[in-house]
Amino acid sequence: MARRNVFWDERDMERDGERIYPSILAIGDSWFWYPFPGGSLISQLGKLVESKEHNILALGYNGAEAFDYVFGKYEKAVRRALQLYGDSLSAVFVSGGGNDFAGFNDLRPLLLRDCSKSKSAKACFNASPGGELPRLMEKIQNSYITLLGRILIHCHSPGFKRIFMHNYDYAIPSGIGVFGQQATWLKAALDDAKVPGEYQAACIRYVLDQFTLALEEIVQKNSDRVVLVNSNGTLTPSDWANELHPRQSGFKKIANERWKPALQQLGLAAA
Numbered sequence: 100m101a102r103r104n105v106f107w108d109e110r111d112m113e114r115d116g117e118r119i120y121p122s123i124l125a126i127g128d129s130w131f132w133y134p135f136p137g138g139s140l141i142s143q144l145g146k147l148v149e150s151k152e153h154n155i156l157a158l159g160y161n162g163a164e165a166f167d168y169v170f171g172k173y174e175k176a177v178r179r180a181l182q183l184y185g186d187s188l189s190a191v192f193v194s195g196g197g198n199d200f201a202g203f204n205d206l207r208p209l210l211l212r213d214c215s216k217s218k219s220a221k222a223c224f225n226a227s228p229g230g231e232l233p234r235l236m237e238k239i240q241n242s243y244i245t246l247l248g249r250i251l252i253h254c255h256s257p258g259f260k261r262i263f264m265h266n267y268d269y270a271i272p273s274g275i276g277v278f279g280q281q282a283t284w285l286k287a288a289l290d291d292a293k294v295p296g297e298y299q300a301a302c303i304r305y306v307l308d309q310f311t312l313a314l315e316e317i318v319q320k321n322s323d324r325v326v327l328v329n330s331n332g333t334l335t336p337s338d339w340a341n342e343l344h345p346r347q348s349g350f351k352k353i354a355n356e357r358w359k360p361a362l363q364q365l366g367l368a369a370a
Contacts (some may be wrong), residue, residue: 105145105155107132112156119183121156124368126168126177127194129161130267131211134242135277140265143194143354146361150369152339153189156180159171164193165242167283169249178249185253188366193246196239196314200306201270201343203288209235209306210292215230218280220301223294232309240313247317251324260365264318265328268345272299275341307331316354330357 106112111120125131125141133139145155158180159173166171200206211229214223224232243264250262272289277283289299311331318327330353338349345353362368 104149104153105141105157107157109156112154119154120124121188122153122189123155123186123192123216124180124188124190125155125157125192125194126173127157127192127307129344130194130197130265130350131157131159131192132161133350134161135340135344138347138350140194140350140354141192142364147359147368149353151367152227153367154193156184159195163195164197164198165239165246166199168193168195169242169245174315177209177246181222181250181253182202185250186256187258188242188254188256188333189258190260190365191250191254193243193262193264195246196310197267199239199342200235201284202292202311203283203291206285208287210288210294210302213293214298215293215295217295217298220298220305223292223298223302223303226309232306236309236313239310240317243314243317247321247325254319260367261326262324263328263358263361264314265353265358266314266332268334268349269300269304269307269328269332270342271336271339273338273339273342277341279341284342285343326361328357328361333357 131139139157158176163173168177200209211225217223221338226232232311235260264275274282274284274286285303289302294302314327318325326343333353333356334345334349338345338352340346359368
């Protein structure tokens with residue numbers, strides 16, 4: 100169910116009758132919880148921090164939105180974990196925001212009613228101030244700011260390094276779902292909005308770039324406490340298992356190429 104140092108359930112944190120305490124909390128969505136062959140990003144990050152004797156406790160679940168960590172279904176679990184373990188944590192990893200715009204019901208409202216005559220990816224969205232896309236990014240950013248504030252209230256020991264956020268990668272609107280079934284995530288929404296085929300991938304890149312900008316604004320104001328692992332542009336088409344999730348090779352590539360240097364710099368992973 101888990102690597103030796105990664106736990107998705109507190110009840111599993113017992114070894115030979117001895118209680119194990121996490122030194123890293125991983126608050127996340129399916130990129131931390133992906134249950135299919137190859138595992139998730141957190142499985143790969145567990146390998147990186149294992150040599151430094153870190154144990155990871157994962158919170159959240161598949162489908163979690165950034166809002167859920169601070170105002171929704173996972174708020175109590177996050178608060179409780181921070182109260183219990185905050186003083187002894189070395190880091191907190193956060194994966195959130197992708198589900199806020201990745202499903203049909205999330206992405207479709209961001210797009211214009213009919214994009215068939217649009218001449219660019221940006222033109223397919225109401226990206227003007229007050230438009231649907233800027234409002235969503237503001238909501239995600241506010242959820243992150245609230246979450247980071249709660250983390251920092253509890254994690255103020257000398258051994259606490261940073262909060263690590265990430266921005267996924269440029270997903271491909273292929274229409275491929277889990278186990279090759281038809282997806283109802285990206286391409287379905289783009290097709291419904293009549294986005295021309297040549298702009299569909301660019302539309303997803305545009306949304307993810309806006310998401311990255313929202314996270315970068317947070318880092319600019321909290322650079323001594325927060326790190327953004329920018330993993331955009333890491334994966335090739337063959338690294339994706341479906342529209343939203345990489346294969347094991349993809350998660351491993353992102354962990355080793357993008358997360359590892361950041362973890363090494365702060366002594367959380369071996370050189």
